[in-house]
Amino acid sequence: EVQLVQSGAEVKKPGESLKISCKASGYDFPIYWIAWVRQMPGKGLECMGIIYPGDSDTRYSPSFQGQVTISAARSTRTAYLQWSSLKASDTAMYYCARPTRDRTSFFDYWGQGTLVTVSS
Amino acid sequence: QSVLTQPPSVSAAPGQKVTISCSGRSSNIENNYVSWYQQFPGTAPKLLIYDNNKRPSGIPDRFSGSKSGTSATLGITGLQTGDEADYYCGTWDSSLSTSVFGTGTKVTVL
Numbered sequence: 001e002v003q004l005v006q007s008g009a010e011v012k013k014p015g016e017s018l019k020i021s022c023k024a025s026g027y028d029f030p031i032y033w034i035a036w037v038r039q040m041p042g043k044g045l046e047c048m049g050i051i052y053p054g055d056s057d058t059r060y061s062p063s064f065q066g067q068v069t070i071s072a073a074r075s076t077r078t079a080y081l082q083w084s085s086l087k088a089s090d091t092a093m094y095y096c097a098r099p100t101r102d103r104t105s106f107f108d109y110w111g112q113g114t115l116v117t118v119s120s
Numbered sequence: 121q122s123v124l125t126q127p128p129s130v131s132a133a134p135g136q137k138v139t140i141s142c143s144g145r146s147s148n149i150e151n152n153y154v155s156w157y158q159q160f161p162g163t164a165p166k167l168l169i170y171d172n173n174k175r176p177s178g179i180p181d182r183f184s185g186s187k188s189g190t191s192a193t194l195g196i197t198g199l200q201t202g203d204e205a206d207y208y209c210g211t212w213d214s215s216l217s218t219s220v221f222g223t224g225t226k227v228t229v230l
Contacts, residue, residue, distance in 0.1 A: 035219065044122050045157075045165065045208055047223040061218035095164055102218070104212035106155035108176070110164040 001025040004034075004096050004111035010085050011117045019082035019110075020114045022096030029077040030054035033103045036070060036081045039113075040092040051079060060105065088117045111118050123148060124209055131228035136199050140225045141207030142192040147195035148220055150210040154192040155222075156185055159206045168207070169194060201229045 007021040022034065035050040049060040051073040060070070072079045079096055092115045097107035123144040133137045142154065154172050157165035167176050169185035173190065184195045192209055209222035 021128070026147060027156065035163075039212065044224040045210070046122070047219040047221070050219075097165075099210075100170075106150065106167060106170040107151065107157075107165075108167050110166070112162050 002109045004098065004109055006094075006096060006114045009072040009115040009117070011119070012027045014086055014088055014120055016083050016086050016118075016120055017082070018086055018116065019080055020094060020100045020116065021050055022079045022081075024079070024098070027098075030074055032080040033099050034072065034097060035097050035103075035107065036068075037077075037095045037107075038092045039095065040063075045095075048081070051100070052103070053077075054081065076091050085092070086116075088120075090119050091115060092116060122145070122217070122223040123213060125222045126207075126209060126222040126225045128223070129226045129228060133230045134198050134199055134201065137150055137195065137197045138199060138227060139196075140194040140207055140209075140227070142222045143193070144190050144192075144211065144220075146190060147166065147168075147215035148190075148211045148213040149192055150190045151214060155210045156183075156194045157208045157210060158228050159208065159224075161206075165208060166199065196227065199227075199229055204226055204229050 012038045036048040038046045048064040049070045051058045069082045096111040098109045099105040100108040130138045139216040156169040158168045160167040172187040213220045
């Protein structure tokens, strides 16, 4: 059974750093892209970027380029999303999701979400 | 950042039908497959329709999808109270080189 299990909720202050995770199981981790999707409170879904764990090829959506870093560790079958300096506007639910074929494909599996709250 | 436009809300009585539109452009909907996701409050989105009109295993045939030109449509027939949720369209945008989603539509069963 394919599963994407994300790390728990985080409460941080502006300016702090953060790294959240998405652990995959039930499929051949290196050969499927994994994306990160943001959902701000009461808002829609936004694709932030995507990584291919097989060779760490990473693509960022224009709005998120330079704002976050996406990485993956094949040894632990885990994808990561990190910030070096959080802002209040980073408060959102973050989902990891797996495209079924290639990076242009639909997302057939989703993590349960990680709520990030940034507040002074 | 949503580049696909959906109506904010649609509603109908139990047993009736609703349709949700998703409007885009040539760089996204017209030249790429469309998918639809259902999201209940506090939960992750769930794939409902893929490749414009295909249903994953376990999705009832009350849900259907179609696409024409730069627009796509999700239809829900035999509306049930359990269908009350937010619905999002999604596709690839060749100009932005990223997946994009619709603005989302809240379905209310009257």
